[in-house]
Amino acid sequence: MANSNLPRRIIKETQRLLSEPAPGISASPSEENMRYFNVMILGPSQSPYEGGVFKLELFLPEEYPMAAPKVRFLTKIYHPNIDKLGRICLDILKDKWSPALQIRTVLLSIQALLSAPNPDDPLSDNIAKHWKTNEAEAVETAKEWTRLYASGP
Amino acid sequence: MSAGNSGGSSVVVPRNFRLLEELERGEKGIGDGTVSYGMEDADDIYMRSWTGTIIGPHNSVHEGRIYQLKLFCDKDYPDKPPSVRFHSRINMTCVNHDTGVVESKKFSMLSNWQREYTMEHILTQLKKEMAAPQNRKLVQPPEGTFF
Numbered sequence: 001m002a003n004s005n006l007p008r009r010i011i012k013e014t015q016r017l018l019s020e021p022a023p024g025i026s027a028s029p030s031e032e033n034m035r036y037f038n039v040m041i042l043g044p045s046q047s048p049y050e051g052g053v054f055k056l057e058l059f060l061p062e063e064y065p066m067a068a069p070k071v072r073f074l075t076k077i078y079h080p081n082i083d084k085l086g087r088i089c090l091d092i093l094k095d096k097w098s099p100a101l102q103i104r105t106v107l108l109s110i111q112a113l114l115s116a117p118n119p120d121d122p123l124s125d126n127i128a129k130h131w132k133t134n135e136a137e138a139v140e141t142a143k144e145w146t147r148l149y150a151s152g153p
Numbered sequence: 154m155s156a157g158n159s160g161g162s163s164v165v166v167p168r169n170f171r172l173l174e175e176l177e178r179g180e181k182g183i184g185d186g187t188v189s190y191g192m193e194d195a196d197d198i199y200m201r202s203w204t205g206t207i208i209g210p211h212n213s214v215h216e217g218r219i220y221q222l223k224l225f226c227d228k229d230y231p232d233k234p235p236s237v238r239f240h241s242r243i244n245m246t247c248v249n250h251d252t253g254v255v256e257s258k259k260f261s262m263l264s265n266w267q268r269e270y271t272m273e274h275i276l277t278q279l280k281k282e283m284a285a286p287q288n289r290k291l292v293q294p295p296e297g298t299f300f
Contacts, residue, residue: 036167062164
């Protein structure tokens with residue numbers, strides 16, 4: 001049975017995510033694998049992603065919480081710190097990870113990244129260049145992608 | 154479903170994260186570079202289509218030849234093996250002569266698939282197979298021809 005030895009910390013975090021979800025974020029574990037979460041993040045207001053519903057997937061590796069969760073977007077998104085495969089460039093998912101952080105903090109940080117794209121630390125070079133040379137136009141593209149890809153249920 | 158793990162670990166890496174690991178490993182380059190692989194369609198969020206390359210092993214008719222393969226990882230990968238076929242023409246006992254498909258009946262890594270196996274394992278095993286006695290002297294089609 002895949003879930004028999006689930007660490008207490010993961011159980012606690014999961015319970016709290018379900019009972020007190022953060023605003024604009026939902027995360028629920030998959031039935032077959034309690035380390036694998038289906039995540040939805042609503043595009044923050046005042047951001048180009050406003051009105052969008054973004055689907056992500058999150059996995060807690062064996063080393064968690066000594067290693068960061070693995071997260072990626074499944075919904076296509078135009079953002080300088082997110083690549084074509086939905087991989088996210090965010091320091092706390094890499095070298096700034098600390099076991100004091102949680103699934104909740106990670107998802108809140110991703111939500112914040114949608115409000116504050118950082119083209120100086122890009123994962124998608126083309127999108128970052130677009131952002132730096134013509135921010136207004138890049139924001140328009142991001143809004144358009146949100147309408148095209150993130151508006152469905 | 155994902156049982157069969159020999160160790161005590163109960164952590165199952167889900168399909169997509171497993172393929173991301175394989176992608177990153179493939180991007181770094183493997184061993185001596187005689188097998189390699191990467192995504193065929195960099196836009197496919199589900200990472201289904203892959204291309205592999207094998208450089209034919211020494212002491213065989215395959216030496217120095219570059220073989221291209223296509224691997225397809227469906228939704229049930231890695232619980233189930235990918236489908237594997239040669240794009241470059243090759244004459245080999247486990248490869249269908251008309252289609253280039255690697256036939257699982259004749260290639261035990263596919264018929265006895267285990268969840269821990271990766272595309273790298275498949276390519277490495279196929280390379281070994283090229284140098285096996287039943288394959289290493291077979292007459293080959295011209296280089297640079299395709300199925």
